[in-house]
Amino acid sequence: MATTAISIEGLAAFRRDLKRIDPVLVKGVRVALKDAAEIVADEARRRAPVRSGLTKGSVRSFTSGNKAGVRVNARRVSRGYPAGYPYPKRIEFEGGGRRAFVGPALEAKRGEVVRRLEEVIDDVSGVWAGRGGLT
Numbered sequence: 001m002a003t004t005a006i007s008i009e010g011l012a013a014f015r016r017d018l019k020r021i022d023p024v025l026v027k028g029v030r031v032a033l034k035d036a037a038e039i040v041a042d043e044a045r046r047r048a049p050v051r052s053g054l055t056k057g058s059v060r061s062f063t064s065g066n067k068a069g070v071r072v073n074a075r076r077v078s079r080g081y082p083a084g085y086p087y088p089k090r091i092e093f094e095g096g097g098r099r100a101f102v103g104p105a106l107e108a109k110r111g112e113v114v115r116r117l118e119e120v121i122d123d124v125s126g127v128w129a130g131r132g133g134l135t
Helices: 011-021 023-047 087-097 102-128
Strands: 059-064 067-072
Touching (some): 011 023, 023 059
Antiparallel strands (some): 059 067
C-alpha cells in the first residue's frame, strides 16, 4: 500500500513570509494544520479494527513544522516481544492493506481536509490584507 498524503505547494514559503509579518498568523496556520489532521484521525479511529481498543485509542494527530499527520502508536506486549511491537503497522500494511484504516481514512476525508486548508489560507490572506480574522 502506498503512502498517501496531501501536500500544499509553497506552504513553507507562505509560513516564512507570515512569520516576518505577524508570528500570530503562523500559529493560526499550525492550528489549522492540526485541525485538518484531526479530521483524518477521527475517521481513522472510526475505521480502526476493534479488538482491544488499544489501536483506536492510540490514533493521534500531530503537527511538525510544515507537516501534519496521523500517528498510531499502539504496541502489543507479549513474552516474545517484551518491549512490544507496533501491530497497527502490521494491520495497515500486511496482506495488501486489506485491513488498512489510516490510508483509507485520508482518502475518505481528502476533500474535507483540502476545503479546511483552503479556508484557512483564505482567512490568513484576509488578515494579511486587513480584511478579517482567522476562524
